Amino acid sequence: MYHKSQGYRIFSVFNHILLIVVALSCFLPLLHLLAQSFSSKAAVNGGLVSFWPVEFNTDAYVKTFNNRNFMGSMWISIMRTVLGTLIGMFVITTAGYALSKDFRGRNALMWIFVFTMLFSGGLIPSYILISELGLKDTIWALVLPGAFGAYNLILIMNFFKTIPKALEEAAFIDGASFFVIFTRIYLPLSLPGLATIGLFIMVGHWNSWFDGLLYMSTTEKYPLASFLQTVVVQNSAQNVALSPSEAAALSEQSIKAAQIFISTVPIIAVYPFLQKYFVKGIVLGAVKE
Amino acid sequence: MAFQDYKPWLGMTGSRWIGLENFERIFQYDEATQAIMNTLIIAVIKIIVGIVVPIIMAILLNEIRLTGLKKSIQTLVYLPHFLSWVTIAGIMIDILGLDGGINRIITGWFGSEPIFFLGDPNLFRPTVIVSDLWKNFGFGMIVYLATIAGIDPSYYEASEIDGANRWQQIWHVTLPSMLPMIIVIATLSLGGILDAGFDQIFNLYNPLVYSTGDIIDTYVYRSSLLNGQYGFGTAVGLFKSGISLILIVISYRIAYKFANYKIF
Numbered sequence: 001m002y003h004k005s006q007g008y009r010i011f012s013v014f015n016h017i018l019l020i021v022v023a024l025s026c027f028l029p030l031l032h033l034l035a036q037s038f039s040s041k042a043a044v045n046g047g048l049v050s051f052w053p054v055e056f057n058t059d060a061y062v063k064t065f066n067n068r069n070f071m072g073s074m075w076i077s078i079m080r081t082v083l084g085t086l087i088g089m090f091v092i093t094t095a096g097y098a099l100s101k102d103f104r105g106r107n108a109l110m111w112i113f114v115f116t117m118l119f120s121g122g123l124i125p126s127y128i129l130i131s132e133l134g135l136k137d138t139i140w141a142l143v144l145p146g147a148f149g150a151y152n153l154i155l156i157m158n159f160f161k162t163i164p165k166a167l168e169e170a171a172f173i174d175g176a177s178f179f180v181i182f183t184r185i186y187l188p189l190s191l192p193g194l195a196t197i198g199l200f201i202m203v204g205h206w207n208s209w210f211d212g213l214l215y216m217s218t219t220e221k222y223p224l225a226s227f228l229q230t231v232v233v234q235n236s237a238q239n240v241a242l243s244p245s246e247a248a249a250l251s252e253q254s255i256k257a258a259q260i261f262i263s264t265v266p267i268i269a270v271y272p273f274l275q276k277y278f279v280k281g282i283v284l285g286a287v288k289e
Numbered sequence: 290m291a292f293q294d295y296k297p298w299l300g301m302t303g304s305r306w307i308g309l310e311n312f313e314r315i316f317q318y319d320e321a322t323q324a325i326m327n328t329l330i331i332a333v334i335k336i337i338v339g340i341v342v343p344i345i346m347a348i349l350l351n352e353i354r355l356t357g358l359k360k361s362i363q364t365l366v367y368l369p370h371f372l373s374w375v376t377i378a379g380i381m382i383d384i385l386g387l388d389g390g391i392n393r394i395i396t397g398w399f400g401s402e403p404i405f406f407l408g409d410p411n412l413f414r415p416t417v418i419v420s421d422l423w424k425n426f427g428f429g430m431i432v433y434l435a436t437i438a439g440i441d442p443s444y445y446e447a448s449e450i451d452g453a454n455r456w457q458q459i460w461h462v463t464l465p466s467m468l469p470m471i472i473v474i475a476t477l478s479l480g481g482i483l484d485a486g487f488d489q490i491f492n493l494y495n496p497l498v499y500s501t502g503d504i505i506d507t508y509v510y511r512s513s514l515l516n517g518q519y520g521f522g523t524a525v526g527l528f529k530s531g532i533s534l535i536l537i538v539i540s541y542r543i544a545y546k547f548a549n550y551k552i553f
Contacts (some may be wrong), residue, residue: 008455010393015349016358022346023365026427029380032390036383047393118480122526123509124519125290208374225375232379253383256290260379267371267483275364279431 030264037061037257044251060251060258070259072220073227076139077206080223081266084143084205089198092152097182099153100160117150123214130215141215142223146204152197159193160186195277203267224263232256291527296521304520311524320499321525324508327414327501331485333420336478342422343429343470348459350430351437363434366427376425378492381420382407415496421489432470440466476544480537483529505529 015204031051036044043054064070099106120126126145135141163186171181187194219230290313294302315321346366353359369377384390385406392403406416444462453461487506494502505525513522 005454015352019350019353019362020358021344023362025423026365026369029384031379032384047388047390050390075311107342118537119530120526122291122523122530124295124513124523124526128290145358194371197478203371207375209373209375224374229375229492230380232375232382256379256383262377264372264376268368271368271371275367279435 021055030261033257037261039251039254041251041254044253056244059185060254061262063255064258064262070224070227071222073222073224076142076221076261077224080139080142081202081205083139084147085198085201087143088147088149088152088201089194091148092197093187093194094182095148096153096160097186100157113148113150113153116148127214136215137217137221142205142208142211145211146208149201152200156190156193156197159190163189192280193278195274196280199270199274199278202270203232206266228259228263231259257282290520291524293520295523297519311521312528314521315525315528320503321508321512323500324503324505325483328483328485328504328506331367331414331417331490331502331504332482333423334414335485338418338422339425339429340471340475340478342426344467346426347430347433348463350434351463352455363427366430368427369424370428372424374486374488374492377381377424378489381416381493385416403524407493408495408497410498410501413494413502414529416492417486417489417502420493421486428488429474432474433467436467436470437463464518467474472547476540476547479540479543482531482536483533 028051032049035049035051035053037060038053038056038058039049040055040057043049048054099110121129130136130141130145134145167185167189168181171185176184207225208223209225209229210224212221213229216222216226219227222230292306292308293301294307295301295304304390315325332379350359351363353362371529386392387405389404389495391406395401396403404412406412440463444466445458448458448462483505485504485506487504487510490502490504491507494507506529509522509526509529512518512525
């Protein structure tokens, strides 16, 4: 029995240590960020903060929540996420239901959708298209281009295909229309699939930053991720918005840490609820008989 | 547009058609060929480690018997996949900076000079590859874990009766059972060979590391949006998309042939 051999035991000890270290490494950077956001300027700049706040204070959060640009960006992000998820779910589930059936031209249609996944016109043509459609500087520029994601469509279509045909036939005999079958049979039975693509779309919208940079001409119209990009990566001091007197008391790094952390809160909040679904959803999308 | 000397004030109809000139320039500009080389190198290494490491981690994780611990580890390692590169870049710029956490450990414990991970052309690629791996290996593990969980336990029982130790079981039972999945994932990732990760590189790179870190997508961004070479930028993008499309079609054919994999 291999469990009892000494070699296996030594391996097992190392294995446990390795995996625990790896798992912690996925989470400690966030903890470090959180600790920085609650620490005093001297502690942060002196590099004294590791994973626990030093000289605890909430100034960085007070400052961030009073920052009009930050709150405005957050509102835009919330809007685009809600709108984008609703619209995306609607078009994808309805299209997925239709395409899970066999009809003439289905494969041709499918290839057209898959083609959009494989081939993109590129940066400038997309930009010109959005401008010509008059979507520039509106929230629709952030919501509409990604609404019909072919990857999610395939995922949900495969989910619908696993639902037994007999259910649909029985409902037909009882006089149900396609719409009733779709809303009363298909949608409730594919909750894990819906949760999976719902998570993907939500997280995608929340994290998406480049479209904001591209399609919005002023920083006031940036969603949160684009706003953060200017603060964190381009190091734009005006978006940290510290007056000289405040700068004496508050570390810029604390503000950045607070801003980054607030932006990840929604993801961390929905993550546990959806984790149990996405594993199942992905496996079903990838492993097919 | 890719075949035009595009000027925004003239539009598609007014701009001059210049045939393949934009595409010829791709191979004449040193910066462009450099970006293509960087893309290939970074993407190929990312693809290889992005397949090998999740396989190894899935097998190792499967050896952990405590269900609670296994579940906790899974929860933690999937998490970074859902964070945006902006967030991760923010953290990395802080902890990998000259006075950041990692360098304090290096200078404090080993007494050596601080390392400028994001500003040294020699270190930029490893930094990018390791951080990408860190973000995505957990997510890549999911399908392998599911495959391992689906292996018929009687194979293990039979091999144990035949005197196989754990290592032999992994080598002769677990890995062969995972092989179809590995082939599918490997072939499908072929299509990403010109995709070195715009979101990541754009947020991490800087002029100091253009020589090793500039990739096709960031080059397209700079040449078209910052330098106004719209036609040229579009040509580079189209060149990339075209080659990727061909590779993807080939890889789907291979995946279909060897593993009977169909996308829909």
